[in-house]
Amino acid sequence: MTSRDPIKATQLPAVAVVVTYRRPQLATQVVKGLIEREGFAPENIILVVNGEGGLADVALQERLDVVKLPDNLGPAGGFNAGIRRFVEGFDQEWVYLCEDDVGLFNLPTPRVQQVLDRLERTQLSSSEKWPAAVVAYGRDLNRRTGITTVHDPAGSSGFVPVDVAPWGASLVSRAVFESGATPDDDWFFGYEDFDFWLKVHEAGFPVLLDVEAARSATETAFGSGRDAAFQGVRPDDETEPWRAYYVARNFLELARRHGHIGWTAWHLAKSVRRWQLGSRQARKATVAGLKDGFLRRMGRNDAYVRTVGEISS
Template identity: 30%
Template structure:
């Protein structure tokens, strides 16, 4: 299976042209150096590569595989067979369902799966008014079971799973379908943004519209464990029916979307995050509902750890970054010199491995990025996944109190300074910390129930060394990108 003529990819915003344009440096979860032959360099038009023949198709496929480039959806024509069935699981949300079906519009194949609503007549009336096919389940199966019930009735090549509290833009699904020109694409999802409603103007609603759990940012990605986008939500998802098999694990009430994506990746398919289009989600705006939902998200950690033990770690670190974290947390006289020595050795090793013009500076920049990632992951452990341990430690240790104070403030200040936040800093800080406490509580509850600490333990992972025997691709990352579940 090869990429078709006319497909186009564009280099990721963080991919660098190095060595006078003779190599590309970028990718995820491991940063790699890809050397380009003179012929390969001539295939690019600026930062865009269009597939014209077998050679350009092979290069484009390789860059997609390494996350050095992403499909340039603005340059790709519509899919030649855009037949897609919408599957909408719903449970007692007739008003939201009506709003969603209005945004889909007439002429589309739609299956509404009523997951044993307490008011089924209202759901049936909305489905009938919009000409949607209704499937009424006799008992509540949860989101996974409801989606699967609809999937079994799909006869089109593509399916769009859309939650009832979503509103779709006109171009969202057509744009996502462009990704399926790639024969290895199994799933494509848009960015999930906040839906403005009369009830979303509470301070929790404004916090969630800025920093919603389902909003994965503005950078396109090939979704895979350990990458900067390591999972996707099924609040809105378009899938290739032939690639997704039986669908979702019906034994999971939470985290089934993460499991769904990771199984597709493990099977060799691509899962694409496309933030150029969005689906608006009605977030919970009442504090109690919001907090409980965050706890529920956390309870998916242990079931995911059972199914994907190498993918669910709350932090993924290279040996050098773990040593750096230990040195910083020790807060001893030797901590600063030790941290400096670790960084210097790491930068030197990366520079030697790069072996390109300006490799010393690149080594320093990559190491600095690794330092920032290490500190952010360490702070996340302190305030989110391990917060009960942190709270106990603060009662007995001045060093733990100092580390917790820095971790509790630094990430919020960094986010607040680099985001458009429609909320004052104190309430944004409070929302952020409560978000972490709720999610961390869910992780601990699931770990206790499952009698396993697997979902709480960070993972030590050495960077890969590239393809065996390949002289054109080298792994040069100081460590894997932050991973973890939502």
């Protein structure tokens, strides 16, 4: 993260949820940043341990509100568990959703209180519900093809609407969850974040991109910059061919829920291209994913799961 001076813990109107799986060092860095840079009190940080892992700093972990899941439920199940704990056990208005590797993406800190302060001065159209959801980096969705592209923050300021986003470091209001828009455990991994944000839109809430964060993270959140940020720290996407299974499978469900047959046609064309360019393992995963996608098989497939979370130094 882009770090400024540490700040003292304050009464932020937010609770942080950090979901982690097999990344104790990275998760520890994220939690320390939330405390030292953002001002979260440890008891207002929900750490969701997705079956295996936790923090490298055991003493720090004991100060947090820990949700230990019995098995790996993926980011979909992990964030859903953290959100349930937030809704049932806390009275703050906002939750800050963090993946355990978000510390690699050069986001400005502190930002939570600043984002909330700026939101108070933001005027939305009368057709939009308020409060909103704010993402750190977003994507625009082509409604004809279902293809998404990174939203370019150039020339913008403040907050701008986007269609979908990675989980990243996102602020979401309690009202969103109370409307029934929550992550779906059945997705496990892959497009589960897009499904959630599209449900947020369907519930009438805007999804806003924090332009300042997007500019800061431009070089590290996507593409080659993302791979460079991961270098020597965690596996990149190319070295995790198991991902191809969920990309192939889950987009078919995304098209059913939020799109149309045109999305499916474009997805099949892209899948053929991925198959042509992929490794032997990725090709196998793509074919298996398409098959299970058409059969509407969801959830975790134990043949395609992460084995290495982070690279030991």
